[in-house]
Amino acid sequence: MWVLILLTGLFPSLSIAADDIIWREVEPENVVFIDLFEGEIAVELNPLFAPETVEQFRRLVAERFYDGLSFYRVIDGFVAQGGDGSDLGELSLVPLIDAEFELDLSGDIEFTRVQKNDLFAPETGFVDGFAAARDISKNKVWLTHCPGVMAMARNDDPDSSRTDFYIVIGQAPRYLDRNMNVFGRVIHGMEVVQKIQRGPANENGIIQDEAASSRIRGMRLASEIPEKERLTALVMETNTKGFEKLLKNRRDRKQKFFHNKPPKVLDVCQVPMAGRIIK
Amino acid sequence: MWVLILLTGLFPSLSIAADDIIWREVEPENVVFIDLFEGEIAVELNPLFAPETVEQFRRLVAERFYDGLSFYRVIDGFVAQGGDGSDLGELSLVPLIDAEFELDLSGDIEFTRVQKNDLFAPETGFVDGFAAARDISKNKVWLTHCPGVMAMARNDDPDSSRTDFYIVIGQAPRYLDRNMNVFGRVIHGMEVVQKIQRGPANENGIIQDEAASSRIRGMRLASEIPEKERLTALVMETNTKGFEKLLKNRRDRKQKFFHNKPPKVLDVCQVPMAGRIIK
Numbered sequence: 001m002w003v004l005i006l007l008t009g010l011f012p013s014l015s016i017a018a019d020d021i022i023w024r025e026v027e028p029e030n031v032v033f034i035d036l037f038e039g040e041i042a043v044e045l046n047p048l049f050a051p052e053t054v055e056q057f058r059r060l061v062a063e064r065f066y067d068g069l070s071f072y073r074v075i076d077g078f079v080a081q082g083g084d085g086s087d088l089g090e091l092s093l094v095p096l097i098d099a100e101f102e103l104d105l106s107g108d109i110e111f112t113r114v115q116k117n118d119l120f121a122p123e124t125g126f127v128d129g130f131a132a133a134r135d136i137s138k139n140k141v142w143l144t145h146c147p148g149v150m151a152m153a154r155n156d157d158p159d160s161s162r163t164d165f166y167i168v169i170g171q172a173p174r175y176l177d178r179n180m181n182v183f184g185r186v187i188h189g190m191e192v193v194q195k196i197q198r199g200p201a202n203e204n205g206i207i208q209d210e211a212a213s214s215r216i217r218g219m220r221l222a223s224e225i226p227e228k229e230r231l232t233a234l235v236m237e238t239n240t241k242g243f244e245k246l247l248k249n250r251r252d253r254k255q256k257f258f259h260n261k262p263p264k265v266l267d268v269c270q271v272p273m274a275g276r277i278i279k
Numbered sequence: 280m281w282v283l284i285l286l287t288g289l290f291p292s293l294s295i296a297a298d299d300i301i302w303r304e305v306e307p308e309n310v311v312f313i314d315l316f317e318g319e320i321a322v323e324l325n326p327l328f329a330p331e332t333v334e335q336f337r338r339l340v341a342e343r344f345y346d347g348l349s350f351y352r353v354i355d356g357f358v359a360q361g362g363d364g365s366d367l368g369e370l371s372l373v374p375l376i377d378a379e380f381e382l383d384l385s386g387d388i389e390f391t392r393v394q395k396n397d398l399f400a401p402e403t404g405f406v407d408g409f410a411a412a413r414d415i416s417k418n419k420v421w422l423t424h425c426p427g428v429m430a431m432a433r434n435d436d437p438d439s440s441r442t443d444f445y446i447v448i449g450q451a452p453r454y455l456d457r458n459m460n461v462f463g464r465v466i467h468g469m470e471v472v473q474k475i476q477r478g479p480a481n482e483n484g485i486i487q488d489e490a491a492s493s494r495i496r497g498m499r500l501a502s503e504i505p506e507k508e509r510l511t512a513l514v515m516e517t518n519t520k521g522f523e524k525l526l527k528n529r530r531d532r533k534q535k536f537f538h539n540k541p542p543k544v545l546d547v548c549q550v551p552m553a554g555r556i557i558k
Contacts, residue, residue, distance in 0.1 A: 076469050076470040076473065077426060077427075077469060077551060077553075078551075099538065101538065101539065102539075115398070118398060119394070119397060119398050119542075119544050119546060120541070120542055120544060120546075121542075146450065147356060147449060147450050148356075156535055156536050158538040169473075170426060170549075171425065171426050171450060171451060171546065171548045171549045172450060172546070172549065173549060174541075174546065174549075175529075175532060175541035176541075177539075177541070178538075178539040178541075179536070179537055179538055179539055179541075190355050190356060191355040191477040194355065194448075194473040194474070195473070195474055198470040201551075201553060250454075253454060256435055257435050257458070258454075258458055259378065259380065259437040259457075259458055260380065260381075260456075260457040260458055262399070262453075262454035262455075262456070262457075262458075263398075263399055263400075265398050265399060267398060267450065267451070267453065269450045270449075270450045270451070270452060270453075272356060272357075272480075274356075274480060
């Protein structure tokens, strides 16, 4: 069992003093609880990077649009996609959402760098807890497709997101970066997401028999729940000295376990970022 | 649902002519079926990269060592570790295994390149279907820690692997490359692996209550099963023109879906490599 001794580096509480990490309370209007038969998930929404998407998603959640719908297209190692399957759009009355693929860089956006010359971007890092990348030469910053990321499905038209969303469940499909409305991330219950029923790989993950798919029992914004009953979501602040120390410990592994010292690099999607849900 | 139209690139059968892919039958002595209550997994062993590990593992399987044991340390997004927890070694009679972290390059090893200047290695690619990396300047080649990889746990001593193994279940922990005895990969049932019961993150994934852990009902080498009852495992040949075409289609995404064309790079761990199990 001892391989995992070295892996304490994964857990900030074990690798650095707990004091070094500052936890931020997520505003209740940015927390969504998704209740599945498999368990409960908490998602943090990101209105900074995807304001229109978040607004529409909040409205759909409040209208109970997703309750009873299922994850109808689920490809192991890739994404779990849920909704009503109406994204082609002819039958849906829900309006389309414009592309929200990236932002212009501005002084307001605090970017904690993880890696220069990442395979997919000139720089990766974190913005307010979300894995991100930026290209200073193009003045752009965007959220990266890491496991747990939530984004809107669309068709070929960049402005054709509507209701259906996917959660990344496998190795980061970074080639989707800057092409999708990424609007949230799972901060609790990723092991529940991993239990979502997969579809057949040779049918592109489509689950024909709806009864065999994982259902959404309900979705609720934390802000809809009376304050006394509401759970609080805490996430790591990434723009702090403590978080930079955590990144440094992962980048430069000094444990004698490492017979071959790994290169001093970090994959932004391999930094564990789970949040905490408390009463 | 239409985001996934573009994703046909994931499935060779949809993106290139099926004729282009050559399927290789895995030798029965290199196939292990792992039966869990969650479902069945098939693993391909790799005696080229880890001969001593594979030999010991085969022997342990044949002795039914693993039957009834559990995944006692499971960290979502990282690894599921199973065995008897005896790797510290004082009590185990099973011999230790030497380090089998990497091989010298030789003309016999056919390496199909995926990416130059990968974040973690000068080159990544595939060797006989296994994701790998090499460093020509150091004359070394090794198997990379992609999702589904199976490797032996150990303590600080590089020669201290014994019985307990882990399966990578999250974003590739590539910093472990060249430090572990990687000896197999899941070729079927990765969605079953994802259902393995997780342990608490703040206890480094250790599941104290064994009854709450996922159990190994049994492990069998295909070669132990009478030929008439035996299932056949097929995996993609990676040293072929068809596979190179598949890689090229993933690296250079020409679909009009991509409003922002992704960089022409490939993460070796994001190339889907599932096998097929047939009668």
